[in-house]
Amino acid sequence: MTKRKAQPAATTPAILPPEHFKREDRLTAWFITIAMIALFIGGALGPLQKLEHVGINLYPALAKIGIGSVRIQSYYQGLTAHGVLNALVWTTFFIVGFFTYAIPRSLGRPLKQPRINLLALVLMIVGLVMAAIPILTNLASVLYTFYPPMKASVFFYLGLVLVVVGSWVAGLGYYVTYWQWRKDNPGQKTPFIALAAIITMVMWQIATLGIAIEILVLIIPWVLGWTEGTDPQLARTFFWFTGHPLVYFWLLPAYVSWYAMLPKQAGGKMFSEQLARLVFWLFLVLSIPVGLHHQFVDPGVPAGWKAIHAVITYSLFLPSMATAFTVVASLELGARARGGKGLLGWIRHLPWGNPSYTAQNLAMILFVFGGIGGLTNASYNLNLAIHNTAWVPGHFHLTVGSAATLTFFGIAYWLVPALTNKPLASRRAALAQAWTWFVGMLLMSNGLHILGLNFGVPRRTSLGSAPYLDPAWNPLQIEAAVGGIILGISGLLFFGNMLATALSRKRAEVREEMPVAEPLHPEYQTPAWLDNWRPWIVATILLILIAYGPVLVSMIANINLTSPGVQIR
Amino acid sequence: MNEKDKYKTPQGTIALMVIFVILIIALWGSAYLTMLSRGVTQ
Numbered sequence: 001m002t003k004r005k006a007q008p009a010a011t012t013p014a015i016l017p018p019e020h021f022k023r024e025d026r027l028t029a030w031f032i033t034i035a036m037i038a039l040f041i042g043g044a045l046g047p048l049q050k051l052e053h054v055g056i057n058l059y060p061a062l063a064k065i066g067i068g069s070v071r072i073q074s075y076y077q078g079l080t081a082h083g084v085l086n087a088l089v090w091t092t093f094f095i096v097g098f099f100t101y102a103i104p105r106s107l108g109r110p111l112k113q114p115r116i117n118l119l120a121l122v123l124m125i126v127g128l129v130m131a132a133i134p135i136l137t138n139l140a141s142v143l144y145t146f147y148p149p150m151k152a153s154v155f156f157y158l159g160l161v162l163v164v165v166g167s168w169v170a171g172l173g174y175y176v177t178y179w180q181w182r183k184d185n186p187g188q189k190t191p192f193i194a195l196a197a198i199i200t201m202v203m204w205q206i207a208t209l210g211i212a213i214e215i216l217v218l219i220i221p222w223v224l225g226w227t228e229g230t231d232p233q234l235a236r237t238f239f240w241f242t243g244h245p246l247v248y249f250w251l252l253p254a255y256v257s258w259y260a261m262l263p264k265q266a267g268g269k270m271f272s273e274q275l276a277r278l279v280f281w282l283f284l285v286l287s288i289p290v291g292l293h294h295q296f297v298d299p300g301v302p303a304g305w306k307a308i309h310a311v312i313t314y315s316l317f318l319p320s321m322a323t324a325f326t327v328v329a330s331l332e333l334g335a336r337a338r339g340g341k342g343l344l345g346w347i348r349h350l351p352w353g354n355p356s357y358t359a360q361n362l363a364m365i366l367f368v369f370g371g372i373g374g375l376t377n378a379s380y381n382l383n384l385a386i387h388n389t390a391w392v393p394g395h396f397h398l399t400v401g402s403a404a405t406l407t408f409f410g411i412a413y414w415l416v417p418a419l420t421n422k423p424l425a426s427r428r429a430a431l432a433q434a435w436t437w438f439v440g441m442l443l444m445s446n447g448l449h450i451l452g453l454n455f456g457v458p459r460r461t462s463l464g465s466a467p468y469l470d471p472a473w474n475p476l477q478i479e480a481a482v483g484g485i486i487l488g489i490s491g492l493l494f495f496g497n498m499l500a501t502a503l504s505r506k507r508a509e510v511r512e513e514m515p516v517a518e519p520l521h522p523e524y525q526t527p528a529w530l531d532n533w534r535p536w537i538v539a540t541i542l543l544i545l546i547a548y549g550p551v552l553v554s555m556i557a558n559i560n561l562t563s564p565g566v567q568i569r
Numbered sequence: 570m571n572e573k574d575k576y577k578t579p580q581g582t583i584a585l586m587v588i589f590v591i592l593i594i595a596l597w598g599s600a601y602l603t604m605l606s607r608g609v610t611q
Contacts, residue, residue: 271579325586329579336577344581368589372596379597385604453603 015105015513016419017101024104025113029419032412034128035090038499039405042493043087045078050444050484052464054062054477069137075462076141076568079195083144084135087400089128092163094408095253096120096170098500102256103174105514106193113455120170126164130155141568143460145243146219149389151565154223157215166207171201189531192273193260193516198281200252203245207288207541210241220390222565229534229562233300234555240291241548244313248287250400252280255408257360261411263517266350268334271326273519275291277530279326282319285539286312289547295496296383305551306380313378320371327364333520355430359410363403368447370398389482391452392459394445402441409434409494416501418512425500429493436490444483447476501563 018025048058052075065074072078089551103143104110111117133155140152152419159487178190178198189197212236222230259276265267269278295301314443332346351357373395376382424430437476451457455473463469463477470514529535 140609321586324589325582328585329582332579332581342581343584347582368592369596372593376596376600379601381609382597382600385607385609386600453600454607456607485595 011058015516017147017269018421018481018513019103019513020110021104021477024100024111024117025419027114027117027121028097028182028415030100031093031100031124032415032419033070033220035093035097036412036495037178038085038089038128038280040495042082042090043370045072045082046086047481047484047488048078049075049291050477050481052462053479054474055464057464069140070133071136073138074141074569075464076143077135079460080141080143081123081135084131087144088163088224088352090159091250091400091404091408092167093124093128093258095200096124096167096248096410097149097200097437098157098253098255098408098415099174100170101196102514103197104177106197106516107181108175108191109181111173112180113173116173117170120166122166122174123169123440124163124166125154125445127159127166130162132157134159136349138197138242138569144503145239147239147460148219148222148230148232149565151223151567152307154220157219159192160264161212167201168205168208171198171205174198174201177465189526192276192519193256194258194268195251195277195531196256196280199284200249200256203248203252203284203540205288207242207245207249208394210291210401211243214238220539223506227561229560229564231555231560232563233298233558236295237291237301237552241288242291243294247396247399248283252283252406253406254363255279255323255359256543258323258364259330260517261328261515262360263334264515265354265414266331266334267338268332268517269328269520270517271329271333271520272526273521273527274530275322275326277526279319279322281530281536283316284536286316286319287545288540290316291376291548292551293383296380297387301551301557302554308379310380310545312543315373317375323359330517331361353427353431355427355434356410356413356424357423358415358431359434359437360407361414362434363410366398366406366441366542368404369445370395370403371429373398373499381469384450385456388459389452390448390459391458393447394452397441397448402445406434406437409437412494412498414515416510417508418514420502420504421502421508422504422506423456425497425504429497433490433497435479435494436486436493440486440490442482442483444487445481447478448482449468451480468522524551 007370008131048062051058057075059072059078063071065071072081100111100480131140134153135156140146140156142150142152142156146152166406175336181194182190192360218230218235218238221227259270259279263271266287290309290313292301292306293313296306296310320335331350335346335349338349338351342348352361373391376386377392377395413424413430440532451473452459455470457463457473
């Protein structure tokens with residue numbers, strides 16, 4: 001890569017008209033439609049878990065509904081479908097769809113090789129079907145973390161591999177387009193949305209090497225009987241190599257929207273584009289070598305390495321706080337431009353009547369609590385108190401279920417009208433959806449957090465049939481169940497609105513376009529090192545080698561392929 | 570947006586960040602005290 005000088009930040013180029021992006025739009029429509037179908041099925045199973053916890057077990061009734069052996073027969077099967085479809089399928093398909101729409105527009109050119117991205121779509125669909133069939137036929141009730149020695153049908157693992165490989169291929173399609181853009185624009189700084197999205201994909205590709213090795217080397221040979229057993233400790237370590245950066249794979253696309261789209265919707269500008277770029281590079285470097293903080297209680301991981309990962313995890317606080325400051329400052333600019341006054345009075349002047357904006361702002365507020373919970377999880381002694389308790393789902397419903405999902409709902413409120421060239425069917429219903437999600441999530445996550453912290457209530461357990469169920473848990477269980485039901489209603493509002501928009505015969509008076517915020521200071525130069533991949537990629541690989549190298553070498557040298565496995569039905 | 574507003578310090582954001590930091594300390598501290606009261610460390 002040639003050394004380039006700092007370039008003044010040009011004002012955001014006008015996005016090419018939609019006719020230039022027909023293929024990209026078709027691909028995006030496929031990705032986000034599949035994402036929404038996955039969320040609909042996975043989300044519908046969510047409230048059932050909370051109802052089971054308060055003694056209303058609907059699984060026997062659900063088991064009577066189905067075709068052949070395709071039916072949900074148990075709490076654990078339902079929980080697996082909920083986790084895989086929501087945390088893995090909904091997110092990955094939506095993110096790839098969103099980037100397929102946003103990257104070409106940000107670069108001002110269509111995908112160079114759209115067939116690569118079409119191949120990505122096909123691989124991801126085939127993978128999804130391969131993984132979904134064992135889940136729906138109760139042959140893969142291993143939850144979304146699929147920890148060995150729990151064993152699923154081999155097709156479940158192969159399906160997951162294909163979904164991940166498909167997302168890599170989608171990334172390749174973006175890189176090819178980006179390389180061509182750089183060739184054609186020597187010395188130009190990469191437009192922010194494209195840069196941030198491509199950094200996210202690169203981080204994802206490096207991070208998912210862990211899960212790829214886990215499945216291909218440790219799990220599939222074991223499931224096929226080529227090895228007598230597997231090594232759960234090593235498998236968990238590879239899983240969390242991917243598992244924590246997975247959280248940032250969910251969050252960074254939301255950050256792309258918060259940094260570069262939401263300020264435009266609020267009437268503002270990006271407060272500091274340079275800081276935004278730095279934040280994304282820091283997430284690339286820091287978000288992978290942190291997985292051992294998920295393994296604080298694992299006896300096979302040396303304490304010193306857990307401490308190193310804890311320190312790197314805490315270092316993520318820096319780009320996270322920078323994000324909080326920059327995004328809120330951008331929104332404050334917008335609100336003041338709309339007439340907002342006073343220290344906090346400007347908040348009322350934010351566009352609360354716009355459901356796309358409101359959903360994303362509420363997602364940020366919920367994420368405040370998700371972030372604080374994350375700091376708790378990363379604290380060694382506190383982690384011992386809340387590990388494997390209801391606190392954990394309480395926490396990650398504030399990250400993937402709120403910061404990411406509610407933001408994706410907000411994005412969908414402009415993206416689906418943009419794709420269909422139709423107005424959103426009901427802005428009122430969309431606003432109600434955002435607020436009900438906010439209230440439902442507050443109730444559910446509050447209940448779950450306190451159940452875990454104060455009572456040590458175990459997570460992902462069929463509590464309704466647990467002999468140790470304590471009546472003292474009831475008020476919080478009910479709070480969580482009420483929250484879960486409100487979330488279910490909110491989900492129905494979202495799907496109804498999306499379906500009504502897609503099926504509507506109305507045409508938009510003005511076609512919705514991707515909102516792109518301009519930098520507040522276009523005259524400021526972007527330093528060349530904030531647009532140069534080499535130092536950041538080198539730093540990422542070095543930090544991974546330092547933080548994971550010795551511990552993985554030791555584990556692999558002492559590998560124990562002795563765990564025979566167990567199938568959960 | 571006039572030039573004066575454009576370069577104004579985002580005071581509301583700073584106030585919200587202060588509230589955020591106080592929330593972090595309060596909620597993390599509350600979780601820590603709950604852990605101690607449960608005798609988890611003994």
